[in-house]
Amino acid sequence: MELKDYKNVFVFAEQREGNIQxxxxxxxxxxxxxxxxxxEKVVAMLLGYNVKDxxxxxxxxGADEVIVADCPELKDYLSEQYSQVxxxxxxxxxxxxxxxxxxxxxxxxxPRIASRLKTGLTADCTKLEVVSDEKSNGEPQFRMxxxxxxxxxxxxxxxxxxxxxxxxxxxxxxxxxxxxxxxQGVVTAFAPKFDTSKFKVKLVQTIKEDKAMVDxxxxxxxxxxxxxxxxxxxxxxxxxxxxxxxxxxxSSRAMVDNGVMPHERQVGQTGKTVRPNLYMACGxxxxxxxxxxxxxxxxxxxxxxxxxxxxxxxxxxxxxxxLHKIVPMLTERLKKEMEK
Amino acid sequence: MNIIVCIKQVPDTTEIKIDPVKxxxxxxxxxxxxxxxxxxxxxxxxxxxxxxxxxxxVISMGPPQADVIMREAFAMGADRAIxxxxxxxxxxxxxxxxxxxxxxxxxxxxxxxIAGRQAIDGDTAQVGPEMAEHLGLPQVTYVCDAxxxxxxxxxxxxxxxxxxxxxxxxxxxxxxxxxxxxxPRYMTVSGIVEAYNREVEVWGADKIDYxxxxxxxxxxxxxxxxxxxxxxxxxxxVHEVSEEEAVxxxxxxxxxxxxx
Numbered sequence: 001m002e003l004k005d006y007k008n009v010f011v012f013a014e015q016r017e018g019n020i021q022x023x024x025x026x027x028x029x030x031x032x033x034x035x036x037x038x039x040e041k042v043v044a045m046l047l048g049y050n051v052k053d054x055x056x057x058x059x060x061x062g063a064d065e066v067i068v069a070d071c072p073e074l075k076d077y078l079s080e081q082y083s084q085v086x087x088x089x090x091x092x093x094x095x096x097x098x099x100x101x102x103x104x105x106x107x108x109x110x111p112r113i114a115s116r117l118k119t120g121l122t123a124d125c126t127k128l129e130v131v132s133d134e135k136s137n138g139e140p141q142f143r144m145x146x147x148x149x150x151x152x153x154x155x156x157x158x159x160x161x162x163x164x165x166x167x168x169x170x171x172x173x174x175x176x177x178x179x180x181x182x183x184q185g186v187v188t189a190f191a192p193k194f195d196t197s198k199f200k201v202k203l204v205q206t207i208k209e210d211k212a213m214v215d216x217x218x219x220x221x222x223x224x225x226x227x228x229x230x231x232x233x234x235x236x237x238x239x240x241x242x243x244x245x246x247x248x249x250x251s252s253r254a255m256v257d258n259g260v261m262p263h264e265r266q267v268g269q270t271g272k273t274v275r276p277n278l279y280m281a282c283g284x285x286x287x288x289x290x291x292x293x294x295x296x297x298x299x300x301x302x303x304x305x306x307x308x309x310x311x312x313x314x315x316x317x318x319x320x321x322x323l324h325k326i327v328p329m330l331t332e333r334l335k336k337e338m339e340k
Numbered sequence: 341m342n343i344i345v346c347i348k349q350v351p352d353t354t355e356i357k358i359d360p361v362k363x364x365x366x367x368x369x370x371x372x373x374x375x376x377x378x379x380x381x382x383x384x385x386x387x388x389x390x391x392x393x394x395x396x397x398v399i400s401m402g403p404p405q406a407d408v409i410m411r412e413a414f415a416m417g418a419d420r421a422i423x424x425x426x427x428x429x430x431x432x433x434x435x436x437x438x439x440x441x442x443x444x445x446x447x448x449x450x451x452x453x454i455a456g457r458q459a460i461d462g463d464t465a466q467v468g469p470e471m472a473e474h475l476g477l478p479q480v481t482y483v484c485d486a487x488x489x490x491x492x493x494x495x496x497x498x499x500x501x502x503x504x505x506x507x508x509x510x511x512x513x514x515x516x517x518x519x520x521x522x523x524p525r526y527m528t529v530s531g532i533v534e535a536y537n538r539e540v541e542v543w544g545a546d547k548i549d550y551x552x553x554x555x556x557x558x559x560x561x562x563x564x565x566x567x568x569x570x571x572x573x574x575x576x577x578v579h580e581v582s583e584e585e586a587v588x589x590x591x592x593x594x595x596x597x598x599x600x
Contacts, residue, residue: 016502076505079469079479104500108481111466114435115473120561121434123464135565143565149461150353155567162561200478200513204495205506221599245600263520264501269463278599288570289354299597300576301590307580317593318578319586330587337591337600 023101059185221247228283286311377456431557438470
């Protein structure tokens with residue numbers, strides 16, 4: 001089979017407890033752009049148990065076809081079970097491109113599949129595009145761009161000689177399309193053939209954590225604090241401001257490492273990628289690892305005592321000053337504005 | 341129990357700076373360290389050794405300079421160290437890297453392989469699962485706790501975004517570990533002294549079974565098309581004003597942007 005015979009852009013539609021994850025819709029949005037540029041179709045793979053009713057939703061967010069593997073073995077994510085099914089689908093359908101969410105599921109499974117198929121995988125892509133230029137001899141080429149060296153450098157990766165070309169993308173990086181109610185598409189049932197002799201890992205128990213209640217990646221407004229906030233009392237000031245703005249509080253790595261804030265509130269390379277309408281960076285100097293997680297925010301306000309702090313290089317509005325004075329004053333002022 | 345721990349020498353990426361004029365990485369003077377997640381993996385192996393008795397072998401692929409982290413591993417309590425070092429491995433992407441290290445593992449006796457979740461220079465988290473696949477082993481990634489059960493199986497906790505899964509693994513397996521869950525022990529003084537008298541075995545490609553086409557650049561399906569410093573967006577306005585004026589500026593901007 002020749003490379004050109006591999007067609008279509010596949011998306012692994014991650015679900016947890018039967019709920020399709022936001023990252024799946026974001027990937028469909030990007031897959032739609034790529035497929036349109038290639039003149040190919042968008043195909044979603046939905047694996048789970050009692051999930052087939054949700055295939056239509058994937059179509060409404062951009063899939064032309066949804067391949068559904070619905071069986072009890074796939075109720076909870078387990079590496080081997082899921083890898084076997086995705087491997088079978090990919091071998092049968094020969095996609096050109098496969099996209100996965102860079103989550104604890106996608107980053108567990110995608111390399112396993114890449115190794116099984118002996119193809120390339122590029123992790124945590126921030127930009128995916130199909131380009132035809134002199135460097136690709138006029139042929140459409142899939143280019144995957146990702147940060148390297150802790151976000152200090154960007155690298156564009158290609159996968160010239162093997163198919164499918166695969167990437168993972170972190171949640172919050174791509175944008176989902178407007179949902180088109182009633183959009184038409186094909187739903188294909190897939191019956192996996194399991195090799196159960198390879199099932200060596202058993203799920204004993206899942207312990208849910210309350211921290212899932214707040215996902216800073218979904219917040220429209222984030223008031224974020226760094227070292228300059230000092231302590232829990234400092235974060236109380238940020239929380240009061242976030243409450244007035246109907247936003248959430250997030251944190252830099254420094255304040256997570258010293259135990260003031262929980263990890264699920266951390267923005268940055270080792271935390272979450274966010275792109276809220278408003279990001280208020282208070283007492284955050286702006287290490288490159290932090291910037292990597294928030295610089296796509298629509299509007300960034302930075303308050304910092306150090307006028308040379310790197311955060312000012314990405315801020316739309318920078319204030320050199322003491323957050324411990326400005327934030328409470330701003331909170332009071334906004335309360336009055338809201339009452340008007 | 342024989343445990344293999346995969347470790348990697350990495351530049352401390354938190355110390356890397358960008359040359360503000362040329363826009364390039366300044367790598368001179370950046371310290372090299374044992375990758376933090378790998379160090380967590382070594383700590384887990386040593387805890388299993390303390391509790392149940394085990395022989396801990398650390399392995400790495402890299403240039404001869406990686407000798408330093410192998411000795412650090414000795415000083416923490418590792419029993420054997422093998423550095424896979426050969427020009428044939430140059431230009432390896434994650435698939436070619438995992439192929440070579442899996443080849444090394446095949447030459448050793450093991451019951452368990454532990455790797456770090458990801459390295460701070462590449463951040464891919466791919467080499468561990470790709471190795472597991474080459475070796476036909478089950479895997480658990482994002483491990484935050486592991487213990488040996490009386491039946492000989494491992495009980496492992498996997499940390500997800502919104503939950504912790506408790507998993508039981510039968511037989512040999514590969515785990516990838518989170519640094520945050522395993523605070524590494526300090527090197528002992530006697531360990532440090534001793535570490536410099538111990539032998540770090542350096543293996544060339546000839547010591548493992550391999551298919552030449554799967555090594556290095558030719559065994560790497562992905563290629564770097566280009567790399568470039570991150571584009572900085574044009575800086576916005578920065579004001580050094582009184583607190584009252586600062587509040588005024590912010591409120592006006594929030595109104596202008598229809599945020600309030």
